[in-house]
Amino acid sequence: MSHGVGDVGKLPVRKFDALVVGAGGSGMRASLQLAEAGLSVAVLTKVFPTRSHTVAAQGGIGASLGNMSEDHWLWHMYDTIKGSDWLGDQDAIEYMCRTAPEVVYELEHFGMPFDRNADGSIYQRPFGGHSANFGEKPVQRACAAADRTGHAMLHTLYQRNVRARTQFFVEWMALDLIRDADGTVLGVVALEMETGAVMILQAKATMFATGGAGRIFAASTNAFINTGDGLGMAARAGIPLEDMEFWQFHPTGVHGAGVLITEGVRGEGGILLNCNGERFMERYAPNLKDLASRDVVSRSMDQEIKEGRGCGPNKDHVMLKLDHLGPDVILKRLPSIREIALKFANVDCIKEPIPVVPTIHYQMGGIPTNVHGQVVAPSGDDPAAVVGGFYAVGECSCVSVHGANRLGTNSLVDLLVFGRSAGNHVVGLALPGKAHRPLPKDAADRTLARLARLDSATSGESVADVAAALRTTMQAHCGVFRNQELLSEGVRQVMEVEQRVQRTAIGDKSTTFNTARVEALELDNMIETAKATVVSAEARRESRGAQARSDYPDRDDVTWLKHTLWYRDGNRLDYKPVNLKPASVEAFPPKTRTY
Amino acid sequence: MPTDDSTASAPHDDRRFARLRWRCRRGMLENDLILTRFLDARGEAMTEDEVAALDRLLDLSDNELWDLLSGRADPADASVRPLVASLRAA
Numbered sequence: 281m282s283h284g285v286g287d288v289g290k291l292p293v294r295k296f297d298a299l300v301v302g303a304g305g306s307g308m309r310a311s312l313q314l315a316e317a318g319l320s321v322a323v324l325t326k327v328f329p330t331r332s333h334t335v336a337a338q339g340g341i342g343a344s345l346g347n348m349s350e351d352h353w354l355w356h357m358y359d360t361i362k363g364s365d366w367l368g369d370q371d372a373i374e375y376m377c378r379t380a381p382e383v384v385y386e387l388e389h390f391g392m393p394f395d396r397n398a399d400g401s402i403y404q405r406p407f408g409g410h411s412a413n414f415g416e417k418p419v420q421r422a423c424a425a426a427d428r429t430g431h432a433m434l435h436t437l438y439q440r441n442v443r444a445r446t447q448f449f450v451e452w453m454a455l456d457l458i459r460d461a462d463g464t465v466l467g468v469v470a471l472e473m474e475t476g477a478v479m480i481l482q483a484k485a486t487m488f489a490t491g492g493a494g495r496i497f498a499a500s501t502n503a504f505i506n507t508g509d510g511l512g513m514a515a516r517a518g519i520p521l522e523d524m525e526f527w528q529f530h531p532t533g534v535h536g537a538g539v540l541i542t543e544g545v546r547g548e549g550g551i552l553l554n555c556n557g558e559r560f561m562e563r564y565a566p567n568l569k570d571l572a573s574r575d576v577v578s579r580s581m582d583q584e585i586k587e588g589r590g591c592g593p594n595k596d597h598v599m600l601k602l603d604h605l606g607p608d609v610i611l612k613r614l615p616s617i618r619e620i621a622l623k624f625a626n627v628d629c630i631k632e633p634i635p636v637v638p639t640i641h642y643q644m645g646g647i648p649t650n651v652h653g654q655v656v657a658p659s660g661d662d663p664a665a666v667v668g669g670f671y672a673v674g675e676c677s678c679v680s681v682h683g684a685n686r687l688g689t690n691s692l693v694d695l696l697v698f699g700r701s702a703g704n705h706v707v708g709l710a711l712p713g714k715a716h717r718p719l720p721k722d723a724a725d726r727t728l729a730r731l732a733r734l735d736s737a738t739s740g741e742s743v744a745d746v747a748a749a750l751r752t753t754m755q756a757h758c759g760v761f762r763n764q765e766l767l768s769e770g771v772r773q774v775m776e777v778e779q780r781v782q783r784t785a786i787g788d789k790s791t792t793f794n795t796a797r798v799e800a801l802e803l804d805n806m807i808e809t810a811k812a813t814v815v816s817a818e819a820r821r822e823s824r825g826a827q828a829r830s831d832y833p834d835r836d837d838v839t840w841l842k843h844t845l846w847y848r849d850g851n852r853l854d855y856k857p858v859n860l861k862p863a864s865v866e867a868f869p870p871k872t873r874t875y
Numbered sequence: 876m877p878t879d880d881s882t883a884s885a886p887h888d889d890r891r892f893a894r895l896r897w898r899c900r901r902g903m904l905e906n907d908l909i910l911t912r913f914l915d916a917r918g919e920a921m922t923e924d925e926v927a928a929l930d931r932l933l934d935l936s937d938n939e940l941w942d943l944l945s946g947r948a949d950p951a952d953a954s955v956r957p958l959v960a961s962l963r964a965a
């Protein structure tokens with residue numbers, strides 16, 4: 281790699297109508313729309329499309345089909361708004377819940393092997409937080425394909441994309457966004473992993489679908505690939521990140537490994553115990569006990585550990601006991617759980633409890649967009665001015681339908697609804713007839729400088745050490761329970777880690793599949809995501825949804841019913857109002873969130 | 876695939892191994908963890924044959940791979956059985 285800085289002319293350029301970065305559920309739903317409309321579409325992905333993290337989703341896709349009993353999209357809308365602790369934008373939530381049945385039927389039509397009822401209709405399972413008649417009673421709303429919903433969805437979308445002639449660039453990593461002097465987005469600078477070549481992929485519309493950044497925490501259910509690349513690239517290009525303080529914890533990740541133990545275990549009768557063998561959830565949630573919502577259970581576990589009732593030599597986890605269910609139930613109704621416990625906790629759960637901790641699972645915040653997937657940022661008086669040529673969908677985006685806390689099964693529906701609507705919006709621009717805007721001369725400077733630094737540094741910090749320091753800091757200072765002291769110190773430490781990120785060096789300078797180089801480049805993105813998270817959390821002096829502050833235990837709608845916007849430049853925060861006005865129905869005014 | 880002993884024990888080609896290492900990045904954390912453990916312990920010493928076998932395993936979808944690694948299913952392809960056994964022990 282010997283490209284000089286300042287001369288974009290030396291880099292190879294490939295041009296497309298539309299470029300999608302990310303081949304998970306959201307990216308492939310969008311690209312399908314584009315390719316079927318006859319646009320030239322390139323989809324870039326770090327890994328083979330069907331190995332995107334969407335493959336890990338088991339629970340299902342939420343849509344008010346009403347196949348099991350009466351259901352209505354308004355009830356789904358209410359559940360989502362309440363789940364979001366009123367931070368979700370009601371126009372976007374309305375759009376998502378209304379459109380959900382349509383995108384599920386569309387997916388069925390594409391060949392998705394949904395579980396079925398005897399009458400052939402799609403079977404729907406129960407899921408936490410799904411209710412009929414505005415919280416009155418539970419309703420079965422989750423559409424699934426056994427415990428492999430994400431897998432089935434990715435395979436279905438991939439096949440359709442191949443048929444529609446979407447061009448996949450597999451094992452390519454986007455490194456930076458290109459914007460011109462007007463701020464219009466023109467494409468990305470990308471690395472072909474096989475050859476180490478750097479190229480410019482130029483497009484009339486660029487869409488990020490890069491997924492979440494769960495790997496910035498030490499305890500995470502996310503695969504290694506989730507390093508927040510889209511967030512890092514957007515932040516470096518001057519685009520703000522919205523509501524990054526809100527991260528969902530899953531109560532039962534295997535201690536030390538992160539691997540998720542499904543809620544189904546507690547559904548079947550598994551219970552959580554502290555070091556005294558006490559079933560502590562009886563104290564925190566006398567009615568629902570171990571089946572209370574994710575945030576309630578996570579906070580209770582954290583409290584037990586903080587108060588010295590954790591288990592193990594370091595008293596840093598609690599136990600999930602299920603041996604009383606008997607081997608039959610465990611083996612038949614909870615497939616994989618025994619294998620997970622054996623492999624990652626070294627215990628046989630038929631005889632012994634599994635050590636678990638609240639574990640980072642999902643990022644509610646992201647790149648701010650409207651319901652068309654267009655990226656928006658404040659400009660002049662407009663809090664949501666469109667950034668030309670730029671779209672974001674899926675977990676890397678914030679539209680915002682999840683607000684301060686995501687309802688289970690609402691991510692997969694978010695991918696489908698907004699993947700499609702963003703695709704449709706791009707199609708509506710009639711791009712094939714239009715010319716590409718000229719690339720600025722310095723389009724690749726920043727990227728080439730980053731690469732040149734890595735190539736020339738002969739000594740420095742190890743990428744693995746710095747990444748580990750970042751994860752430990754985030755876990756300790758921005759975990760389940762937060763307070764001013766922890767967060768202020770967290771901000772200080774993350775800024776220190778940032779200095780170290782700039783001093784990393786890699787021993788391996790080879791060009792072919794240089795994983796060390798890729799990991800160094802991913803760290804550049806993780807640090808931006810971490811800064812956005814801890815700085816936004818420190819400033820928000822209230823508890824709402826997934827942000828639980830022991831020093832500000834209540835929600836404060838007077839001061840804090842607003843979205844956070846973090847800017848990399850100056851590590852600065854701004855805020856914008858929450859949209860409380862749906863387009864076609866009455867608003868759901870904020871009230872206390874109790875289950 | 877080579878079968879005589881001299882190639883079976885041949886040290887791996889660095890470029891192929893580099894590609895393999897990246898392809899061990901998966902969509903499921905379960906697989907990431909097992910593959911990383913294995914590569915950290917055995918990676919540098921892997922023979923060309925083992926690299927080829929792992930390459931074939933990595934073509935599987937994440938769920939199929941996890942079924943093999945967790946012991947819920949056995950490989951149909953006999954040539955990958957020794958490798959699957961080592962991965963299960965990792």
Ligand SMILES: Cc1cc2nc3c(=O)[nH]c(=O)nc-3n(C[C@H](O)[C@H](O)[C@H](O)COP(=O)(O)OP(=O)(O)OC[C@H]3O[C@@H](n4cnc5c(N)ncnc54)[C@H](O)[C@@H]3O)c2cc1C
Nearest residue numbers: 302303304306326334337339340454491674675689691692
């Ligand atoms: C264990 C687990 C279970 C879950 N279960 C459910 C569930 O049952 N229901 C539900 O609704 N949600 C569930 N979720 C959440 C949901 O699966 C995810 O939020 C969702 O799949 C994210 O999809 P995505 O399209 O945004 O991104 P992903 O599927 O993560 O895809 C990201 C894509 O971007 C690519 N990429 C990233 N960076 C770059 C780069 N720099 N250059 C090129 N390509 C790049 C990747 O290669 C990949 O193709 C679960 C999450 C986990 C962790």
